[in-house]
Amino acid sequence: MSAQNVITTPPLEPSQEIPGGPGDGKPAGRARGGRSSRSATETLRLGNILTTLILSVGAIVMIAPLAWTFSTSLKTKDGVFELPPQWIPDPFVWENYARIWTAGPLLTGIQNSLIVACSVTIVGSLASALAAFAFAKMRMPFKNVLFLGLLSGLMIPFPTLMIPQFTIFASIGWVDTLLPLIVPGLFGNIIMIFFLRQFLNSIPDSIVEAARIDGASYLQIFWTLILPAIRPALAAQFILWFMAMWNDYLAPIIYLNSPGTQTLQLVIANFNAQYAIQTDYPLIMAASFVALLPVLVVFVVFQRQIIESIALSGSKG
């Protein structure tokens, strides 16, 4: 995790939207030297067509399982087994999406997932932002030791910690409640601290110093100066964390056993186990699709921020 091999990444979007003239759009790694510009243009166009074709085939492969899920979720119980397979269900059985709510605790699953993901990400992001501010802009003894110590925690896989964590929470009677999923997250997220600190390094220290001279307290500086300044980075990290919490499965399966406390991911896994025996695949697929949908929507809406922050995170690894 050394910050030394940082390569700066230009934002993805703008450089792609530049309408390059046909001649100057030379693709990286495919440039061909020693040709007249006219035939180069033609090779380029041909290359683009070919590439688009290959990428389209790939895109179909990528999207097929998701599309197949949606298609299956609208079939009758027997329609699933028809050969050759129907891609477009006949008839459309929208009732499957009505049945899922009574077939299992799907609604409480959504509620529980929302409670966990929202409380963790909102409180945890604040805690992380405060810590990032202190690590980036404040003087403190043993600052780097503390920061490296926190970072080293990233190298320890969760399975190594899960057994003691479980016994700790069991000893205070928190098993089968949402608390073991919520409480550790409230203390912040090391990855988020790392990226926010990185982001704050690009903001001049003089802002903080000036505010100090004006008599602002550190908490005031955090609220009025730092928080607005890191908002884009914070938002992107927040969304990523929210999606990770929403999709989490290992921690919930350890702690939660009664249907009333299970998160959405556990509920659909139970749907899968329970209704596969009855070969009610449309029901399973409808429930899975409902579980997928919120994150898909969040992704499509916040696509740009998410993609840019991920692209940055990789290059700063």
Next chain:
Amino acid sequence: MSTITRPRRSRLHRKEHQAALAFVAIPVIGFLLFTLFPLLFSVYASFTNWNGISAPVFKGLDNYTKMFGDRYFLKSLWNTLYMMIGIPIGLVISLALALAMNRKMRGTTFFRTVYYLPVISSIAAVAILWQWAFNGDFGLINQGLALVGIDGPNWLQDTATVKPALIIMAVWKGLGYSMLLYLAALQSVPRYLYEAAALDGATAWQQFRHITVPMVAPVTFFLIVTSVIGGSQIFVEINIMTPTGGPEFESASIVWYIWQKAFDNLQMGYASAMSVVLGLLVFVITFIQFRLNRRNQFSID
């Protein structure tokens, strides 16, 4: 003068130190409670016989010697390593995809979104839909294979195909992420390098081999480390798609086995020992990667 300013200044510093410590206190306490303490406890528990209810009984290295005679442990370790074959495959495909999307043409934003969809999808839902896709009689995969006249196996019930099936799914799910990072890296490669190489008569392949590959090496390194760390912890797919560890234990991963021993069989001491081995493994792999990376960087410079 200086005798007056010095105490004042140190008071200001002390105030700053206090505020800063208060701000970092929350994550540091969280780290101590939920990372460091459990880690130390895991190491301690790994030397004991412990069912999670009564007090642990110290047994020395018993768990560790038992582990390396445990056929199931060795099998799950082997399975976990085997399934990492997907990592290089995924990297090659995603670099090719990134090269394709790095062209200036229409639709790249659209393709990027489509390829990225599996990454953000819930792993539980994805495992459920792939389990269905791998169904021997009515699954999407075998119906696709039937189109070209291949009679596909019953993927998840067959000892020969259950691991490849999980690998295919993992590659599908992870492709978008590595592609995105490669794309960002490609876009930061200075154009003049290619122009200079082209002037010197370098072929497209030579340019790829001697400019592109070294320039994206840091991303390759990052992806290998994160995928190995992630891959060593593969669990959800296995728990959902092959709840019993697959035919003849062929798909049981190390985390799956730890989970089963700890929470089904209540052999918490033994499970802790295995989880410590997993932690060490992840540490060693990360460490080796860092060393290799450092050497590579010197050779580039």
